[in-house]
Amino acid sequence: xxxxxxxxxxxxxxxxxxxxxxxxxxxxxxTKYLNELGFEDIVEGTVYTILVRIEKKGLVDIEKKKSxxxxxxxxxxxxxxxxxxxxxxxxxxxxxEEKMNVIREQKDV
Amino acid sequence: xxxxxxxxxxxxxxxxxxxxxxxxxxxxxxTKYLNELGFEDIVEGTVYTILVRIEKKGLVDIEKKKSxxxxxxxxxxxxxxxxxxxxxxxxxxxxxEEKMNVIREQKDV
DNA sequence: ACCACTATATAGTATTACAAAGTAGTTAAC
DNA sequence: GTTAACTACTTTGTAATACTATATAGTGGT
Numbered sequence: 001x002x003x004x005x006x007x008x009x010x011x012x013x014x015x016x017x018x019x020x021x022x023x024x025x026x027x028x029x030x031t032k033y034l035n036e037l038g039f040e041d042i043v044e045g046t047v048y049t050i051l052v053r054i055e056k057k058g059l060v061d062i063e064k065k066k067s068x069x070x071x072x073x074x075x076x077x078x079x080x081x082x083x084x085x086x087x088x089x090x091x092x093x094x095x096x097e098e099k100m101n102v103i104r105e106q107k108d109v
Numbered sequence: 110x111x112x113x114x115x116x117x118x119x120x121x122x123x124x125x126x127x128x129x130x131x132x133x134x135x136x137x138x139x140t141k142y143l144n145e146l147g148f149e150d151i152v153e154g155t156v157y158t159i160l161v162r163i164e165k166k167g168l169v170d171i172e173k174k175k176s177x178x179x180x181x182x183x184x185x186x187x188x189x190x191x192x193x194x195x196x197x198x199x200x201x202x203x204x205x206e207e208k209m210n211v212i213r214e215q216k217d218v
Numbered sequence: 219a220c221c222a223c224t225a226t227a228t229a230g231t232a233t234t235a236c237a238a239a240g241t242a243g244t245t246a247a248c
Numbered sequence: 249g250t251t252a253a254c255t256a257c258t259t260t261g262t263a264a265t266a267c268t269a270t271a272t273a274g275t276g277g278t
Contacts, residue, residue, distance in 0.1 A: 001200075001201065001204045003197070003201060004201055004204070004205070005119070005234095005235055005236070005263095005264080006118050006119025006234095006235085006264065006265065007118075007119035007120060007201055007202070007205055008119070008205075008234090008235065009115050009116075009118035009119060009233080009234050009235060009264085009265075009266095010114070010115025010116035010117070010118060010233090010234075011116060011205065011209075012234085012235070013234085013235095015209075015212055018212050018213065018215070019212070019215070022215050026256080026257090027256070027257065028255065028256050028257080029256095031256095037208060037211065037212070038204070038208055039208070041236085042235090042236090043236075043237080044256080044257080044258095045235095045236070045237070045238080045239095045258085045259085046235055046236055046237090048256095048257065048258065048259085049234085049235075049236085049258095049259085050234090050235085051257095052258085052259090053234090067243080067244090067255075067256075068244080069243085069244060069245085069254075069255050069256085070242080070243050070244060070254075070255035070256050070257095071241090071242055071243050071244090071255075071256045071257065072243085072256080072257090073255095073256070073257090074256090074257075088112070090213070091110075092110060092112060092113055092116055093116070093209065095110045095113070095147070096113070096116055096117075096120065097206065099146060099147055099148070100120070100124075100202065102146065103124055103127050103128070103146070104127065104199070106127070106128070106131050114232095114233080114265095114266055114267070115233065115234065115265095115266085117265090117266065118233085118234075118235095118264080118265050118266060119264090119265075121265085121266070122265085135225080135226090136225070136226065137224065137225050137226080138225095150267090151266090151267090152267075152268085153225080153226080153227095154227085154228080154266095154267070154268070154269080154270090155265095155266055155267060155268095157225095157226065157227065157228085158227095158228085158265085158266075158267085159265090159266085160226095161227085161228085162265090176224070176225070176274080176275090177275080178223075178224050178225085178274085178275060178276085179223075179224035179225050179226095179273080179274050179275060180224075180225045180226065180272090180273055180274050180275090181225080181226090181274090182224095182225070182226090183225090183226075
């Protein structure tokens with residue numbers, strides 16, 4: 001799917017938070033997951049900038065673990081603040097989704 | 110609803126296109142419509158920048174008409190290119206919406 | 219005269235996804 | 249033993265967008 005970039009703003013961070021919420025994970029894995037899911041154009045750099053951001057916001061706990069296949073992995077886990085942020089994200093999403101349905105059905109007055 | 114700004118990126122322009130698609134309208138009216146719909150923080154400046162943008166992209170035809178209540182109104186109407194863009198917008202939205210449902214249901218592997 | 223409401227315009231800002239390039243570890247092929 | 253392929257993280261700079269702030273202007277009521 002093309003021209004998704006702008007629509008992903010404010011959404012992609014929430015997606016990453018949800019993925020981390022679903023189970024301790026790391027950047028490379030998140031990228032692969034998003035690619036398989038259908039977001040084919042999302043590259044590592046994009047994911048890593050988001051990870052740096054959510055770390056700075058203090059939403060995650062981090063643990064470094066050795067990998068058998070390459071450099072060490074940085075595992076991310078949502079902390080309490082991160083879980084709160086994720087809840088807020090889904091609330092905002094639900095709001096937008098609802099309004100979009102109203103707008104789409106809107107007829108000329 | 111707070112902190113909606115980022116999530117509106119790439120969405121708000123489509124919403125404006127849809128509103129124009131539903132019937133010839135102008136900036137001030139679009140702003141009021143969005144406010145009544147629940148997007149309370151969207152102000153005129155935001156809408157006007159979008160209108161300038163879609164005009165530059167060549168998505169609309171414009172007609173100036175006198176108002177009984179103030180300065181002249183600039184009425185916007187989608188042209189063929191605008192209708193195409195609107196279709197593409199809803200396709201992108203449907204894509205994101207579908208993926209978001211998958212992500213939300215995702216369980217730990 | 220002043221205020222409220224209608225109506226448009228625009229320069230500057232913050233945030234974000236993405237591009238691009240680099241660093242580094244492991245394994246296998248040649 | 250070096251080259252390639254895959255894994256894995258980092259960082260600098262860019263483009264696009266919603267928003268802030270401010271300005272201009274017409275109409276009507278008091």
